Amino acid sequence: xxxxxxxxxxxxxxxxxxALLTGAVITVIVTVGGFIGSVVLGILFGAxxxxxxxxxxxxxxxxxxxxxxxxxxxxLFIIFFGLATIGIRLDPISAAITGFSIxxxxxxxxxxxxxxxxxxKGQSEAALSVGMTRMMAFRYIILPQSIRVVLPPLAxxxxxxxxxxxLASAVAAPEMMFNAGRLVSETxxxxxxxxxxxxxxxxxxxxxxxxxxxxxxxxxxxxxx
Amino acid sequence: MTLVEAQTLAAEWMPQxxxxxxxxxxxxxxxxxxxxxxGLFLALARRSERRVVSxxxxxYIEFVRATPTLTQIFLIYFSLALVGIVLPAFEAxxxxxxxxxxxxxxxxxxxxxxxxxxxxxEAAQAIGMTRGETMRYIILPQSWRIILPxxGxxxxxxxxxxxVASLISxxxxxxxxxxxxxxxxxxMELYLTVGAMYLVMTYPLSLLVRRLERMAAKDHKxxxx
Amino acid sequence: MHDPIQSIETNNAATDGAAADQPIVRIxxxxxxxxxxxVLKGIDLDVRRGEKxxxxxxxxxxxxxxxxxxxxxxxxxxxxxxxxGQLIGEKLVGDRYxxxxxxxxxxxxxxxxxxxxxxxxxxxLTALQNITIGPMKVLxxxxxxxxxxxxxxxxxxxxxxxxxxxxxxxxxxQQQRVAIARALAxxxxxxxxxxxxxxxxxxxxxxxxxxxxxxASEGMTMIIVTHEMKFSEEISDRVIFxxxxxxxxxxxxxxxxxxxxxxxxxxxxxxxxxxxxYQ
Numbered sequence: 001x002x003x004x005x006x007x008x009x010x011x012x013x014x015x016x017x018x019a020l021l022t023g024a025v026i027t028v029i030v031t032v033g034g035f036i037g038s039v040v041l042g043i044l045f046g047a048x049x050x051x052x053x054x055x056x057x058x059x060x061x062x063x064x065x066x067x068x069x070x071x072x073x074x075x076l077f078i079i080f081f082g083l084a085t086i087g088i089r090l091d092p093i094s095a096a097i098t099g100f101s102i103x104x105x106x107x108x109x110x111x112x113x114x115x116x117x118x119x120x121k122g123q124s125e126a127a128l129s130v131g132m133t134r135m136m137a138f139r140y141i142i143l144p145q146s147i148r149v150v151l152p153p154l155a156x157x158x159x160x161x162x163x164x165x166x167l168a169s170a171v172a173a174p175e176m177m178f179n180a181g182r183l184v185s186e187t188x189x190x191x192x193x194x195x196x197x198x199x200x201x202x203x204x205x206x207x208x209x210x211x212x213x214x215x216x217x218x219x220x221x222x223x224x225x
Numbered sequence: 226m227t228l229v230e231a232q233t234l235a236a237e238w239m240p241q242x243x244x245x246x247x248x249x250x251x252x253x254x255x256x257x258x259x260x261x262x263x264g265l266f267l268a269l270a271r272r273s274e275r276r277v278v279s280x281x282x283x284x285y286i287e288f289v290r291a292t293p294t295l296t297q298i299f300l301i302y303f304s305l306a307l308v309g310i311v312l313p314a315f316e317a318x319x320x321x322x323x324x325x326x327x328x329x330x331x332x333x334x335x336x337x338x339x340x341x342x343x344x345x346x347e348a349a350q351a352i353g354m355t356r357g358e359t360m361r362y363i364i365l366p367q368s369w370r371i372i373l374p375x376x377g378x379x380x381x382x383x384x385x386x387x388x389v390a391s392l393i394s395x396x397x398x399x400x401x402x403x404x405x406x407x408x409x410x411x412x413m414e415l416y417l418t419v420g421a422m423y424l425v426m427t428y429p430l431s432l433l434v435r436r437l438e439r440m441a442a443k444d445h446k447x448x449x450x
Numbered sequence: 451m452h453d454p455i456q457s458i459e460t461n462n463a464a465t466d467g468a469a470a471d472q473p474i475v476r477i478x479x480x481x482x483x484x485x486x487x488x489v490l491k492g493i494d495l496d497v498r499r500g501e502k503x504x505x506x507x508x509x510x511x512x513x514x515x516x517x518x519x520x521x522x523x524x525x526x527x528x529x530x531x532x533x534x535g536q537l538i539g540e541k542l543v544g545d546r547y548x549x550x551x552x553x554x555x556x557x558x559x560x561x562x563x564x565x566x567x568x569x570x571x572x573x574x575l576t577a578l579q580n581i582t583i584g585p586m587k588v589l590x591x592x593x594x595x596x597x598x599x600x601x602x603x604x605x606x607x608x609x610x611x612x613x614x615x616x617x618x619x620x621x622x623x624q625q626q627r628v629a630i631a632r633a634l635a636x637x638x639x640x641x642x643x644x645x646x647x648x649x650x651x652x653x654x655x656x657x658x659x660x661x662x663x664x665x666a667s668e669g670m671t672m673i674i675v676t677h678e679m680k681f682s683e684e685i686s687d688r689v690i691f692x693x694x695x696x697x698x699x700x701x702x703x704x705x706x707x708x709x710x711x712x713x714x715x716x717x718x719x720x721x722x723x724x725x726x727x728y729q
Contacts, residue, residue: 069381069427071388073399074420081412125523126570126629130584130636131560133552140587144574159291166293170392177295190303198292198300205291 009189016183016193020200023179027204030096030165030175035158037101042108047138049113060109067106072167075099080171096168104161111153115146152219155212159205176200238405238418245401246422252319252397253384259323260383261376264330269360271335282331289328295389297321302393318390326383333375337368370441377434381427388423398422472535474499474671475520475640480529482515489515491695492529497640497673502666504674504682507692508718513675516692517642520673521562522555533562534639560588563633567645569625571617577604577628578613581635588636596635603631607661623654627661640671648677679723683707691715
């Protein structure tokens with residue numbers, strides 16, 4: 001069956017890679033979906049937490065406090081297993097994207113709040129003085145400026161999210177870690193398979209983190225000028 | 226579900242969940258100690274002038290930070306078994322989480338150390354201190370205000386990340402909730418209860434971190450930086 | 451094209467009976483306090499169409515707050531402001547005043563230009579975009595039309611060659627001139643200047659003042675909070691001296707600068723003019 005001088009797992013390698021890369025596609029889909037959802041919620045609640053309305057600020061504060069203290073796995077289980085019992089059945093991938101979005105939104109709302117607050121008050125005053133509504137001032141003047149401030153933490157968040165999507169395996173989303181688990185129970189090459197998985201995560205996250213560092217350095221330089 | 230039923234269920238669940246929460250806290254505390262100690266050594270190794278020391282430290286830190294916690298836990302749990310070290314899941318989780326957080330804490334220490342002005346090193350060496358003595362008596366005592374807030378944040382994330390250990394069946398809160406779910410089939414109620422318990426555990430830490438951050442900011446201003 | 455600002459004006463002409471000889475800005479009993487600190491203690495002021503009014507006074511006298519309450523960047527604690535007969539920021543429902551919606555207030559602010567001490571140009575936009583963003587987003591002016599108008603305004607403030615420069619590449623004086631053009635692009639009925647030259651290096655003050663003078667000569671209604679006494683004397687139809695949140699005295703530049711009747715005005719002018727004489 002196998003050439004005697006090759007370790008047995010090598011012969012399985014094409015099969016392993018095939019399954020893991022299929023999973024990697026789902027990993028990327030869940031990461032991108034979760035990232036977009038997190039950014040949307042982060043901007044929304046970040047804007048709430050800097051709004052003049054006490055109610056909106058309170059809503060944002062409670063949202064952040066709750067999800068800051070909840071494990072992601074618990075959030076995923078509530079959404080996947082919990083919601084099903086009250087008639088909301090989500091498929092694993094949608095459940096994962098929803099969970100990562102809600103959780104990430106809480107984290108990013110703090111990032112966006114800091115970004116918004118870093119913009120001088122005079123900017124929104126100037127926007128109001130040319131007749132913009134608060135909404136327009138936020139959209140055309142404040143948000144574009146705070147994007148520069150939030151870009152590095154946003155990129156770091158994306159890397160963290162990529163790794164966290166491995167938890168989606170616990171709700172049977174067929175991403176990389178889930179497929180790895182399946183392969184391990186078929187072949188028992190646990191160490192080899194999980195090292196391969198680690199290498200594949202490395203391949204996805206290292207370019208992202210190098211780009212982030214480059215970005216941070218450029219920002220720091222621009223800031224120093 | 227009537228109120229009486231709810232009370233009956235809570236009476237059955239709560240003692241079990243509370244015991245499990247105790248395990249969660251033990252797991253987090255043990256992993257934290259490993260992470261804090263190993264992290265300090267890693268940080269010092271990373272800053273070493275000898276490349277045989279600094280490069281492995283760098284590779285370790287980068288590898289750990291670029292791959293998911295879950296993958297690392299599986300890798301350690303299953304690989305140790307293969308080389309004949311059969312660790313109970315709880316201990317394996319403690320080691321895996323500890324080694325994982327060591328990499329993050331190493332970066333925290335490093336940032337704290339590097340924030341201290343070069344002149345401090347030079348002044349210490351000028352009065353005849355070795356590099357080790359300089360670190361111990363001059364640099365580290367000054368770095369605390371920068372190091373403490375992120376170390377507090379690590380404690381919060383670590384407490385939440387212990388939930389991932391349930392996926393290798395380590396006895397802790399999330400696993401207990403999972404088991405009770407298969408017994409009672411009430412995932413919504415159980416996971417919400419467990420979520421609330423995590424909040425109760427993390428919220429005091431969260432308040433502490435805020436306080437540390439405020440103190441650090443004040444010191445920072447007082448130091449005239 | 452339907453012009454929303456125009457329709458607001460005509461609406462009010464019908465309800466309030468605003469006429470050409472009515473004051474364009476009418477301030478009644480304006481108060482503002484921060485906690486227990488009263489910054490404005492009931493200001494009444496009328497400004498005629500085309501009039502140039504400068505407001506002088508020591509720092510902390512409330513003059514900047516007064517200006518900021520006119521376009522309601524700062525919300526007054528009491529009193530009312532009317533511009534062109536239109537109540538700003540509030541609506542009279544029965545006998546109660548209620549706050550206006552943000553969108554309505556924004557439309558009214560569009561009719562008042564404001565120039566800030568710290569310029570507040572939008573750093574992520576070029577000089578030209580700083581000027582066009584208001585007309586394009588607020589008045590929905592087509593891009594080509596807004597750009598043509600903005601170029602004409604840049605020409606007017608002498609910065610046509612800086613159309614594509616970002617604010618950080620401009621000197622303080624140039625930034626402030628762009629800021630004036632930005633305000634003018636909304637075709638305001640009144641211009642509010644909040645210490646427009648205080649943040650400038652002395653050698654850059656002149657270029658901004660000369661733009662303001664030109665604007666004055668074209669008949670713009672201007673309310674100017676300033677520390678430049680000589681400029682104020684030259685340009686103003688009326689000078690208002692404020693102290694401790696009240697209008698102490700007002701009159702023609704000659705009256706205020708040559709023969710001030712109040713002791714507080716005399717003390718202030720002696721201190722300020724004495725200092726400025728040495729500059």
